[in-house]
Amino acid sequence: MKIHIPTPLRTYTGGQETVTVSGTTVNGALEQLTTTYPELKSNLFTADGKLRSFVNVYLNDDDIRYLPEKEAAPTNENDELTIIPSIAGGCCL
Amino acid sequence: MLRLDYAEYEALRAHGEETYPNECCGVLLGKSESGNGNHVSAIVRAGNTRTDSAHNRYNIAPIELVRIQREARGRGLDIVGFYHSHPDHPAQWSPTDFAEAHWLGCSYVITSVEQGKAVLTNSFQLLGTGEDDKQFHDESIEINLAATKAQAQEGNE
DSSP: OEEEOOGGGGGGGTTOSEEEOOOSBHHHHHHHHHHHSGGGHHHHBOTTSOBOTTEEEEETTEEGGGSTTGGGOBOOTTOEEEEEEOEEEOSOO | OEEEEHHHHHHHHHHHHHHTTSOOEEEEEEEEOTTSOEEEEEEEEEOOOOTTSTTTOEEEOHHHHHHHHHHHHHTTOEEEEEEEEEETSOSSOOHHHHHTOOOTTOEEEEEEEETTEEEEEEEEEEESSSTTTOEEEEEOEEEEHHHHHHHHHHHHO
């Protein structure tokens, strides 16, 4: 399956926008990704292994946080994972 | 440095005027030029999901970002930055802007909109290697007027 990497994290994938992995779950796919590109790990996960709060991961068009199985959701080779950091802000208090 | 055509520059400022007194937001598509900033080829308007406090907050729904990134990929472009407006506040990044900024290397464009009129547009590039050392750096904006003139000439022909 394909994992799409956002612009800022391509520094850690040798500039690749899309990485192909063979995991059968979201977790498995992300694990394979961070095994291949270890520097990605601290950018995606906290020290205790949780996905950072500002990192969104979509399985096709679904936010994995809202899937029944969450990170354990099964995947197949035609699925696409997209990693997308959040965008927010505002002018003042 | 951030490079963009005059039409895109005007479009992102006009967006801020349209949504006044609320904040607008959108995405800059283009290419990052190694050591030479970001070159914008297109801007994409996005919805502000912070309807609870849209006058001083913005948020782009992640699924909208996923779709914009997908569209960019289809056009051979990347997400190279974002823009938003500061209604009746300076075109400077705020502590909230900084805390919520995570796209290292990208340009964050802010337009101050005073009484409904776009005034100043500034750009800040988020640099660093991660959350621990990220910093906003002032970034110059280069506006390509040649494209506008060329389009005008085509229109006159």
